[in-house]
Amino acid sequence: MxxxxxxxxxxxxxxxxxxxxxxxxxxxxxxxxxxxxxxxxxxxxxxxxxxxxxxxxxxxxxxxxxxxxxxxxxxxxxxxxxxxxxxxxxxxxxxxxxxxxxxxxxxxxxxxxxxxxxxxxxxxxxxxxxxxxxxxxxxxxxxxxxxxxxxxxxxxxxxxxxxxxxDARQLRCGVAECIKHALLGNDGLKALLQEHRDSILACDESTLIQLVTQSASVKKDVVEEDEREQGNRALLNLGHTFAHAIEPIEELDLYHGEAVAIGLCAAASLSEALGLIDPSRASDVRGMVSAFDLPTSLPIPQPLDVLLERMQSDKKHMGAKNRFIVLNDAGAEIAEDVSEALISLAWTSVGATRS
Ligand SMILES: NC(=O)c1ccc[n+]([C@@H]2O[C@H](COP(=O)([O-])OP(=O)(O)OC[C@H]3O[C@@H](n4cnc5c(N)ncnc54)[C@H](O)[C@@H]3O)[C@@H](O)[C@H]2O)c1
Incomplete structure (x- = not known):
């Protein structure tokens, strides 16, 4: 244990x-x-x-x-x-x-x-x-x-x-949060996900113990540093700003972890567009997500303006500023005042349609 x-x-x-x-x-x-x-x-x-x-x-x-x-x-x-x-x-x-x-x-x-x-x-x-x-x-x-x-x-x-x-689908949803934790800068966890995919999906006990230990340890470190989310705990929301906009759309029928998986891909595109990571890192993210049969794009295309509007109202009710968690070479950082053009680009990269 x-x-x-x-x-x-x-x-x-x-x-x-x-x-x-x-x-x-x-x-x-x-x-x-x-x-x-x-x-x-x-x-x-x-x-x-x-x-x-x-x-x-x-x-x-x-x-x-x-x-x-x-x-x-x-x-x-x-x-x-x-x-x-x-x-x-x-x-x-x-x-x-x-x-x-x-x-x-x-x-x-x-x-x-x-x-x-x-x-x-x-x-x-x-x-x-x-x-x-x-x-x-x-x-x-x-x-x-x-x-x-x-x-x-x-x-x-x-x-x-x-x-x-x-349920296997619920297990994969948990993996989406592990991928998020790996992307925050934990290379050991990333390697575990890449090298032990089959044992994870087969629920091999010792692999799962390692996965849970390494992934929960990323969360522990962040929480110890910022218990009340006044600073870096917000990094744990990587992918979630996009995910919250699509998770409630009924026709998409997405579980939380699936919405997060799409959100991670959108965040990777945004980070690339901001020049914070190179294209190979963004495609690496999509590779990790799809390796676990998690979605990398919207199962049914959605109009861009609707998604932008949903994102705005989510921010409004959460009292949040116009900021995103984005990837950089070391892990992730907070980006303030991101332009609508770049947010739109991130959405279209995961299947949003312009009217
Ligand atoms: N507090 C936090 O920091 C935090 C972080 C992330 C998510 N959340 C919240 O967690 C919730 C999502 O959690 P979840 O994905 O575990 O969903 P969940 O609790 O709805 O569980 C998913 C489904 O699995 C079933 N289930 C649970 N354990 C099972 C098992 N061992 N065998 C068979 N069935 C089982 C449940 O009955 C449910 O139908 C959301 O409400 C989200 O807001 C909270």
């Missing part, structure tokens, strides 16, 4: 990564009452962890809401959960974000243990303390992660054997 220690002063914690290590959680909760929120699709793993109280959760972006938080808190209250208790959130990123936010809010905050069961949650969502839910807009669409809190877990246990039941 590998251990990563996330060093954040009195909020420090370990991330344990192994095969068959779920029961390790029991060492941490033996004395306190515990409440487990578990994704209904991973009920078989929930039984392996001791919890005094359990609540199944139908995880989706639609149930990632304040209504669920209220229901969870009501169930915790009825179960007698108090400030000395521990929340255990087991599932993918949705369950981790919801369980983490319930833990951050209930009685002004109780301890939280994260047990991620998707590759995406192991390498990304479970580490770093971002928790939260979506909010419905007046038109009924979702503002992603609009309400939330930074609430670091006290422990993260990633057991890669749970990935064996994960």
């Amino acid at each position: 590998n251990t990563l220690s996330v060093n954040l002063g009195h909020r420090s914690y370990d991330v344990l990564i192994g095969a068959g290590c779920l029961a390790r959680v029991n060492d941490d909760i033996s004395d306190a009452s515990s409440f487990m929120l578990f994704d209904s699709n991973v009920a078989q793993y929930a039984d392996g962890v001791y919890a005094e109280h359990r609540m199944p959760f139908d995880a989706s972006e639609q149930t990632k809401t304040m209504l669920s938080i209220e229901q969870i808190c009501q169930t915790m209250r009825a179960s007698g959960i108090d400030r000395s208790s521990t929340m255990i959130a087991m599932g993918g990123g949705v369950t981790g974000d919801v369980g983490g936010f319930a833990a951050a809010s209930y009685m002004r905050g109780i301890k939280c243990i994260q047990i991620p069961t998707t590759l995406l949650a192991m390498v990304d969502a479970s580490v770093g303390g971002k928790t939260g839910v979506n909010m419905k807009s007046e038109s009924g669409s979702l503002y992603k992660n609009m309400i939330g809190a930074f609430w670091q877990p006290s422990l993260v246990v990633a057991d890669v054997t749970t990935l064996k039941t994960l």
Whole structure:
């Protein structure tokens, strides 16, 4: 089993990564009452962890809401959960974000243990303390992660054997976030992805342990440097400005990791257009993405003006400035005030159409 220690002063914690290590959680909760929120699709793993109280959760972006938080808190209250208790959130990123936010809010905050069961949650969502839910807009669409809190877990246990039941498409989505982490400047992770593609997709345990360890370690380093995203933590959003514009378009039917994969390709084109990387690096990015059968362009072409408009409104509701995370020779950097012409070029490189 590998251990990563996330060093954040009195909020420090370990991330344990192994095969068959779920029961390790029991060492941490033996004395306190515990409440487990578990994704209904991973009920078989929930039984392996001791919890005094359990609540199944139908995880989706639609149930990632304040209504669920209220229901969870009501169930915790009825179960007698108090400030000395521990929340255990087991599932993918949705369950981790919801369980983490319930833990951050209930009685002004109780301890939280994260047990991620998707590759995406192991390498990304479970580490770093971002928790939260979506909010419905007046038109009924979702503002992603609009309400939330930074609430670091006290422990993260990633057991890669749970990935064996994960849908292959969901596994590839997790790989998209690993590619993002590799592009931030981790050559060892890049080599692992390039040399061990087949073992990763076949869920070979020791390869997955290495992949999760190296990828989560990139996130750990960034979080340690900038816990509250006031600076370089924004680099973790590489590809996401583009991804957020296309992920909600229903006809595209894209999972988050697939939208990120297309976003990484668009960010690579933008970086090339800005003269920050040479064309071979941009094509390298597309090569890494397509090697895992992730999309490098929009499955159905979309009008450029619609995508630019979606990007603008996303920035507006997030209160963000007109800035992009772009690649450079060392990894990535923040580019401010990028011209619309260059953004358009990046979009057309992934299949947007000019009218
Ligand atoms: N907090 C953060 O820093 C952070 C970072 C990245 C993403 N996120 C959030 O994470 C969410 C996406 O996470 P996700 O991709 O894990 O999605 P998810 O939680 O929806 O899980 C994907 C699907 O896999 C199922 N599943 C989970 N584990 C399984 C297993 N072991 N076997 C079989 N099925 C399993 C789930 O029930 C779900 O249907 C988004 O809401 C995103 O906003 C948060």
